Amino acid sequence: MDDCFQIGGREFSSRLFIGTGKYPADGLIPDVCEASGAQVITVALRRVDFASETDNVMKHIPENMVLLPNTSGARNAEEAVRIARLARAAGCGDWIKIEVISDQRYLLPDNLETTKATEILAAEGFHVFPYMNPDLMDARRMVDAGAAAVMPLGAPIGTNRGIRTREMIRILIDEISLPIIVDAGIGKPSQACEAMEMGAAACLVNTAIASSSDPVSMGRAFGRAVDAGRAAYLAGLGSTRKEASASSPLTGFLGQGRA
Amino acid sequence: MDDCFQIGGREFSSRLFIGTGKYPADGLIPDVCEASGAQVITVALRRVDFASETDNVMKHIPENMVLLPNTSGARNAEEAVRIARLARAAGCGDWIKIEVISDQRYLLPDNLETTKATEILAAEGFHVFPYMNPDLMDARRMVDAGAAAVMPLGAPIGTNRGIRTREMIRILIDEISLPIIVDAGIGKPSQACEAMEMGAAACLVNTAIASSSDPVSMGRAFGRAVDAGRAAYLAGLGSTRKEASASSPLTGFLGQGRA
């Protein structure tokens, strides 16, 4: 299938993005990368201890992965901007996922501050991936601010609750010209599959893989589910019916006619 | 993954069953078989014109597929039994899917007549796969009647409505020792994936593949989705939370402490 996915100046065959948090051991990360087929991986800059040789999540990330550093820990645009600049200066590349969160219970993003950070960083040449609460007007502002994609949440981070914001994500997919990458809340492969069937460009899944009792198998499962959902979207899903439709004409059998 | 699926005296690596109805051209069937990875295919005996060289769906079914003839068109146990015997006599093997349907609007199965046919045919050495409305007591009767598996519907045939009977299918999976194969109503790969995540042993999908504008791609998508759902079930899905859970400890960044 020639269904390449271009984003942030690069091209990918996989539409699953994964993360680096919550693994029982960071040494699992390379196997998850391989099993899932993911080509993009996000990492919280605050977790990176560049000075450490041993306790550094970066050394577990395979070379062929594209790094999507995130600004987790930032509580406003200014902090997000500082983290992004530090990331680039430290050699983490020019992709940045903006997370601006000041709510500690639901970890919900602050769209307004996120948009501000997006505008500043896009102007500095970053490929900016804003994490957001799905809101059409804010998504339009992020487009105007120069975002590379929009990353609406399905449900609060780490909840495994699935795509609870389905209605608004459907509208974003309809109305926004940038790729829509569903991020946060996806707890099962079927949910990632559904996001892709709806027309999302990609999904980011971390908790559901990393917290699984078998992260490598779960990573593989998510990789296949995302592929399946994308292929179904491209092939075209059928409409639903209220009444049944026989799989074959209801002609009789054994010589009997039928109504 | 060593996750073989044993049923009806055989062993399979794929847990997707497909059908032969509704294809725009029966010549697509071999490619769908290959793309989907399915190893079992159902065919309505009434559609088979054994006398015809040219208009015979059987000639499109690859040799390596296991045939699951069905009794579509039967309106009671007696008719189903006759169709099953004819199928075996015609060389279609000893697997039989019982469909007994007298309702023409929703094509809902008649569990009572289905159980009767199951008992008769199991006693004659068939591997019997009864299609049923999910009902715990009837499923138990089918177990007692000697069924090889139980095939509850997700929604009426051909409706693409998904797993609307989720509550009862969950209970069947919990309570019935035979494999539960979700049949009918599955319209999207994400729905087949969900059935597998719930612990179904397999899924049968026909309309959603055959009616797609690209049946081969859609078959491939369903194959992957079923694999993904099974792998996730085996790896163990996480529980859901009402509040968020950070992907990394909420330690501060840039020298700031955090609550």
Next chain:
Amino acid sequence: MDDCFQIGGREFSSRLFIGTGKYPADGLIPDVCEASGAQVITVALRRVDFASETDNVMKHIPENMVLLPNTSGARNAEEAVRIARLARAAGCGDWIKIEVISDQRYLLPDNLETTKATEILAAEGFHVFPYMNPDLMDARRMVDAGAAAVMPLGAPIGTNRGIRTREMIRILIDEISLPIIVDAGIGKPSQACEAMEMGAAACLVNTAIASSSDPVSMGRAFGRAVDAGRAAYLAGLGSTRKEASASSPLTGFLGQGRA
């Protein structure tokens, strides 16, 4: 509103049926009857100690309520029939709700045995209300057996899970000429309201009222919700739209024209 409900040879203005189980004190029952407006109340015959002056739930049931004795505790048709006859002989009238349950975990009804008991008791002049797993073919058999209504479950007894069997209840309402009374599983007034909006003839609610910390207020709430759902069904519910529809013409304001 002249929307009388005729069933079992009687006429009612309320479409809420209530129960007598699980109350913290049976003395609450009269107040719940009054607050809810219910006119029909079900009682498990096995709970009735006709010999006792003091520990007898019957003495808490107001005189103006129509009694719907149920056969809770019966594990097959024969036991249900015996209980029904005892109830009539004891002066409990000629209404009987058939509950035949042999499954102890989910308390799911046995449609086959229920239908048998329905046929016997209807022939003896009872007004028979069979509790059932929603299944179209079994509902038709209950119609043929002479039932006065059909009582499909929304979810297992006492689970408060709501109308999980929505798909099949919708079909029963469509296809069955008898009143459909949704019984079991309803945990919130909004769910009873929805059942009525779908076209159910009535709802039976016990656990959600009796287990509430304020059964009288909760009974009142269910009474209103059932009324509301019925009135909405009669007035005709609007269809849903995918795109918005302004509440007033999008003519401009302040002299500005609008697209």
Next chain:
Amino acid sequence: MDDCFQIGGREFSSRLFIGTGKYPADGLIPDVCEASGAQVITVALRRVDFASETDNVMKHIPENMVLLPNTSGARNAEEAVRIARLARAAGCGDWIKIEVISDQRYLLPDNLETTKATEILAAEGFHVFPYMNPDLMDARRMVDAGAAAVMPLGAPIGTNRGIRTREMIRILIDEISLPIIVDAGIGKPSQACEAMEMGAAACLVNTAIASSSDPVSMGRAFGRAVDAGRAAYLAGLGSTRKEASASSPLTGFLGQGRA
């Protein structure tokens, strides 16, 4: 029930707000007010032709209703502020519902502009009711701006799609100290009832009542459903269970012991 609802400096017994748009004839409005029990009614200022004696929706609004003028038609904060001031100058009182909408397909609100208008008008002494896309951070900003309540949408205006934003509305109810009034998208009484069961302070319903073939009956239905949901919320809803719970102890009947 002494469950008064205080908001905007007034006290109400009804928690249903209604609208004035889309009625087949504005002359129905008084009867809908009475049947529904609503005490608050919203009106689009742009629809009001104060100069007209005959074509003026205002003359159909009963005197005892509290008027909630809205800024429908405003595309930014400035326009909303102008409309609000005109409304007050015209004698419409000091309540104002802020609607700032520049999206013509889904009519989704612009939270940022809405917050700006809220701040300005609250400072001028208005009781401000901002209509919003449910977003926790924006709701907090509206609290800080001096709003009297927060009005998150359930689904786009006029769609009858129900509470599709359930996840975020639940969080707003949890986290925001102001009354949460669910506005837009509610298409059935059961949905209004559910919003109240979740803990919403009130609901605003227009399309579903005004577009009904019997607006008066539908208004009455919504009034009862809102009452029912509120009463259930106060009485305390039970939790759900996966397995059944018998309505009476599973003691035997007819002399049989039971497991």
